[in-house]
Amino acid sequence: MIGQTVTFKPPGPPPPLPDRPKLGQASPQARLIRTSCETDYSSVKSGERAHSNNDGLGASNVSIARRQQSNISPMLGPLAINRRPTVKTTINSLPSELITHIGNQDIDAAKVMRLLSSEFKNSASASISHIAIRDRTKLAEAIAAYTAGGINKITLRESDVTDVDLLMLPETVTEVDLHGCRNLTVQGFKNLENIANLKKANFSYCNVDDDMATAISQIKSIVDLDISDNHVSCKGAVEIAKMKLKKINIGMNNIGDLGARAFAENNTIEWLDARFNNVGDNGASAFKGTKKKHLDLSINDIGDPGATELATDSEFELLNVRNNLFGDAGLRALRSNHAIAQLIT
Numbered sequence: 075m076i077g078q079t080v081t082f083k084p085p086g087p088p089p090p091l092p093d094r095p096k097l098g099q100a101s102p103q104a105r106l107i108r109t110s111c112e113t114d115y116s117s118v119k120s121g122e123r124a125h126s127n128n129d130g131l132g133a134s135n136v137s138i139a140r141r142q143q144s145n146i147s148p149m150l151g152p153l154a155i156n157r158r159p160t161v162k163t164t165i166n167s168l169p170s171e172l173i174t175h176i177g178n179q180d181i182d183a184a185k186v187m188r189l190l191s192s193e194f195k196n197s198a199s200a201s202i203s204h205i206a207i208r209d210r211t212k213l214a215e216a217i218a219a220y221t222a223g224g225i226n227k228i229t230l231r232e233s234d235v236t237d238v239d240l241l242m243l244p245e246t247v248t249e250v251d252l253h254g255c256r257n258l259t260v261q262g263f264k265n266l267e268n269i270a271n272l273k274k275a276n277f278s279y280c281n282v283d284d285d286m287a288t289a290i291s292q293i294k295s296i297v298d299l300d301i302s303d304n305h306v307s308c309k310g311a312v313e314i315a316k317m318k319l320k321k322i323n324i325g326m327n328n329i330g331d332l333g334a335r336a337f338a339e340n341n342t343i344e345w346l347d348a349r350f351n352n353v354g355d356n357g358a359s360a361f362k363g364t365k366k367k368h369l370d371l372s373i374n375d376i377g378d379p380g381a382t383e384l385a386t387d388s389e390f391e392l393l394n395v396r397n398n399l400f401g402d403a404g405l406r407a408l409r410s411n412h413a414i415a416q417l418i419t
Contacts, residue, residue, distance in 0.1 A: 208233045214242055221246075230255055237262035249274040253300075256281045263289040274298040278323070284310035291317055299323070302347070308332040321345040325370070331357035334371075338364060349373050349394070355380030358395075363387040370394040372418070378404040385411045394418040 205216045206229035213235070217225065224246045232254035240262050243250065247269055252258070253276050263286055266272060272293060278300045282290070287310030290301065296317065302325040306314070311324065311333030319340070324333075325347045334357030337346055344366055350373040358371060358380035365388075372394045376384070381395065381404025393414050408417060 203227065204229070206231075210235045210239050213239055217242060217244060227251075237265060240265040241268075243269060245269060245271065247272060251276040252280060253278045254280065258286075260285050260289045264292070266293055269293075270295060272296055276300040277304070279303045282306060282310075284313075287311070288313045290314065294318070297321070302326050306333075308336075312336045315340050318342045323347040325349040325351065327351055329353070331355075331360075334358070335360040344368070346370065355383070359383035361388060365389045367391045372396040372398070374398055376400055376404075378407075381405070382407040384408070385414075389413040390415065392416045392418070 202220050203225060204227040205220060205225060207213055207216055208231070210230075210233055213230075221244055225244055226246060227249040228243060228247055229251040231251055234257060235252070235255050236257055237259055240258075243266070245268075248271050250266070250269075250272065256279070258280055263277075266275075272295050275290075275293070275296050275298070277290065279302075280286075282301055282304035284305075284307055287301065287304075287306050290296075290299070291313040294317070297319055298321045299314070299317070299319055300323040301314065302323045304327055306324065306327040306329060308328075308330045311327070311329035314322070314324065315333070315336035319342060322337070322343055322345070324337075326349070327333075329337075329348065329351045331354050333351070334348060334353045337343060337348065338357075338360035345368040346366060347368075347370040349370050353371055353374040353376065355375075355377055358374075358376045361369060361371075362383045363386065367390070369390055369392070371384075373396070376395060376398040378400045381398070381400035384393075384395070385404075385407040388411060390413075393408075393416070395408065396418050405419060408414070408419060
């Protein structure tokens with residue numbers, strides 16, 4: 075307007091800029107974001123579920139829930155945070171059956187276990203009735219450790235056991251397995267005569283000849299004998315057949331007809347395996363009319379005459395005559411005998 079004075083003020087200084095964070099220092103906004111993230115992450119680690127804003131719960135709500143949880147009484151605390159109880163297992167809490175199994179399988183492990191405690195020593199020793207060893211140097215130690223429990227069975231399969239070692243077997247033994255022990259002689263089998271309770275013996279693949287078979291026949295207590303895969307001829311078979319056996323496996327030897335007839339005349343034998351023994355018609359005919367439960371004459375030299383005689387008036391629960399020399403006539407004779415429960419041809 076005319077006559078009005080207008081005063082111009084110079085502009086003042088610009089407003090101060092916010093302080094920039096120093097190098098390595100986060101801004102307040104970054105610190106706020108980081109704090110919120112840490113809160114959510116910690117809630118996940120403690121077993122809580124981090125809720126999104128869509129649920130109406132933010133980081134502050136999760137923090138409140140965590141503070142409320144910390145006020146739970148000690149009795150409910152472990153349940154609230156889902157902790158699993160700690161189960162403490164001690165050596166003495168193991169089942170006695172497991173202790174027995176370990177002791178039977180490994181003599182070195184059993185020896186260490188016996189040193190743990192007197193209770194464990196009793197469990198590892200007194201309950202073990204079967205020991206299995208391949209190193210003859212450990213035989214005496216094992217027998218000394220477990221004799222108090224009453225050893226019933228000793229397995230020395232394919233070991234380097236000698237005649238002298240058999241002298242230390244305890245009188246409580248009722249079963250011995252010497253399969254593949256090829257260092258034994260006649261004296262070794264004679265040493266077993268001192269075991270009055272020996273009922274079952276496995277002498278297969280032990281280089282047994284007729285002289286050894288004669289020594290074995292003097293072990294009068296044996297009723298279950300495996301002498302297969304050896305060098306026994308009719309002479310040794312006749313001696314073995316004098317035993318009061320119930321079960322005999324003499325397969326893969328060379329007993330011939332004479333040996334087969336000796337076993338056919340033994341009335342105590344119920345189970346006989348004489349496979350691969352050069353048994354012919356005369357040997358097979360000796361079993362005519364017998365009532366043995368199990369007879370295996372497979373892989374021999376039985377023809378039609380022997381098969382026909384074998385089938386006459388015989389009663390077998392199982393008869394195995396596979397891989398012999400008989401033809402249709404022998405096969406018809408065998409199949410016509412309905413008293414044979416199971417026939418293998």
